[in-house]
Amino acid sequence: MITMVNRIVMASLMIALPMLISCGNVQKQVTPRVTNNNGRVTLECVVPFDDIKKNEAFQNFEKDIKSTFPDYNIHMNFVKGDAKAYNTKIKVMLYSDMPPDIFYSGDGKFTNELSSAKRIQPLEKKLNDINYWDMAIPGAKVIGDTGHIYAVPIDEAYYNVMLINTKMFSENNIKVPENFAELKNAVKQFNENSITPIAVGGKDGRAVYNMIEGFASTLDHEITSKIIRGDDTFSGKSFRQGATSVTQLIQLDAFEKKIQSISDEEAGELFYSSEAAFYCTSSVNLRKANDQLNGNVAVLYYPALARIDGSFSKNIVSGGIKKDSGLLISSLTNYPAEAAKIAVKMSKYYNKYLYEQQGDGGIIYKLNSLAWNRSIAKGPEISELTRILKQKSNVNTGIFEANISPDKEKSIEEASAAFMTGLLSVNDYLEQMDITMKSK
Numbered sequence: 219m220i221t222m223v224n225r226i227v228m229a230s231l232m233i234a235l236p237m238l239i240s241c242g243n244v245q246k247q248v249t250p251r252v253t254n255n256n257g258r259v260t261l262e263c264v265v266p267f268d269d270i271k272k273n274e275a276f277q278n279f280e281k282d283i284k285s286t287f288p289d290y291n292i293h294m295n296f297v298k299g300d301a302k303a304y305n306t307k308i309k310v311m312l313y314s315d316m317p318p319d320i321f322y323s324g325d326g327k328f329t330n331e332l333s334s335a336k337r338i339q340p341l342e343k344k345l346n347d348i349n350y351w352d353m354a355i356p357g358a359k360v361i362g363d364t365g366h367i368y369a370v371p372i373d374e375a376y377y378n379v380m381l382i383n384t385k386m387f388s389e390n391n392i393k394v395p396e397n398f399a400e401l402k403n404a405v406k407q408f409n410e411n412s413i414t415p416i417a418v419g420g421k422d423g424r425a426v427y428n429m430i431e432g433f434a435s436t437l438d439h440e441i442t443s444k445i446i447r448g449d450d451t452f453s454g455k456s457f458r459q460g461a462t463s464v465t466q467l468i469q470l471d472a473f474e475k476k477i478q479s480i481s482d483e484e485a486g487e488l489f490y491s492s493e494a495a496f497y498c499t500s501s502v503n504l505r506k507a508n509d510q511l512n513g514n515v516a517v518l519y520y521p522a523l524a525r526i527d528g529s530f531s532k533n534i535v536s537g538g539i540k541k542d543s544g545l546l547i548s549s550l551t552n553y554p555a556e557a558a559k560i561a562v563k564m565s566k567y568y569n570k571y572l573y574e575q576q577g578d579g580g581i582i583y584k585l586n587s588l589a590w591n592r593s594i595a596k597g598p599e600i601s602e603l604t605r606i607l608k609q610k611s612n613v614n615t616g617i618f619e620a621n622i623s624p625d626k627e628k629s630i631e632e633a634s635a636a637f638m639t640g641l642l643s644v645n646d647y648l649e650q651m652d653i654t655m656k657s658k
Contacts, residue, residue, distance in 0.1 A: 419482030434460030
């Protein structure tokens with residue numbers, strides 16, 4: 219009997235040993251926090267070390283924050299590891315005797331896991347109390363599946379757009395299209411001049427889907443939100459017209475040859491090398507395109523597919539903030555209200571860095587109320603993009619912004635790639651997408 223008990227104990231220790239070792243290693247990699255607060259509010263803030271931009275942005279945060287919050291001790295902790303390792307280390311810290319007050323999560327699933335375990339607290343009241351939403355673009359307010367907001371948004375927001383080579387339009391005397399009929403006409407003209415009209419990563423189903431979503435959102439800027447809620451389907455009118463419009467472009471030879479083998483990166487190179495006039499992509503590539511084409515680039519919001527109320531909708535974008543991603547506040551913090559203020563300060567500090575030092579046009583704050591100055595020349599297309607994003611009615615929620623499960627994302631990518639290569643008809647494609655959304 220004793221031998222059997224000993225075997226059970228030894229087996230249990232062998233199973234637990236890797237976990238204990240892992241936790242021990244995690245603690246060794248975490249910088250010791252400030253314990254002597256001298257009567258001041260002391261907050262531990264954790265961000266990923268391996269995120270280069272965040273690492274660079276927050277290097278001087280501890281020092282810079284003192285002028286605004288002289289009675290606070292702020293300790294920045296940069297935790298090493300890829301996304302999975304980082305999440306594991308955060309979880310260990312939260313269950314330790316000194317949990318962080320503020321920490322970053324770029325994983326909506328991880329955020330939901332922590333909220334279910336009551337390790338983080340909802341922030342909607344705290345953010346409302348400090349009038350946070352008056353500072354941020356309307357699309358930054360993303361409510362999670364629980365009906366609560368657990369994250370102070372911090373990351374850039376990117377949108378599905380077409381980029382155009384303005385020089386190619388002017389040299390070939392082709393009108394920049396304002397609606398789908400004009401887009402088809404431009405495609406025909408570029409083909410006549412032996413120029414590839416539109417570059418898109420046909421091999422990457424996500425790029426294909428985003429293009430279809432972009433067209434569909436010109437008919438209904440809430441179409442994706444409705445599909446996610448179950449109030450509409452991919453087989454409905456808007457997405458059906460979006461997919462049909464792409465088949466019309468395929469029939470016009472609008473896309474590059476051998477599209478089934480072209481990745482998004484390769485499609486970008488076609489555009490940057492002036493081999494294609496349009497590029498269906500994300501606004502994240504706007505700065506690179508501007509550099510590669512010596513400023514001869516502009517954002518083209520997806521041309522409207524049909525008239526609505528007697529006119530064409532303009533400047534509709536699809537994409538936005540990732541759900542449940544940003545700065546979270548531990549439920550165990552001694553200073554919840556103060557932590558919320560510092561999290562907002564961190565978010566603004568990071569976005570200022572992105573705008574001023576990185577030349578990023580995807581920031582989530584309204585520039586007209588901020589004295590931020592770019593060190594990099596700002597093109598008019600970036601000013602126009604930030605202006606458009608102030609208007610909530612212009613933004614359609616992107617389905618790939620952590621709004622569905624990874625398995626559903628993969629299924630939609632595969633179906634979209636098959637559709638682009640002719641393996642699925644419009645009906646079969648939309649039906650498969652509807653089945654995906656109904657799956658668990």
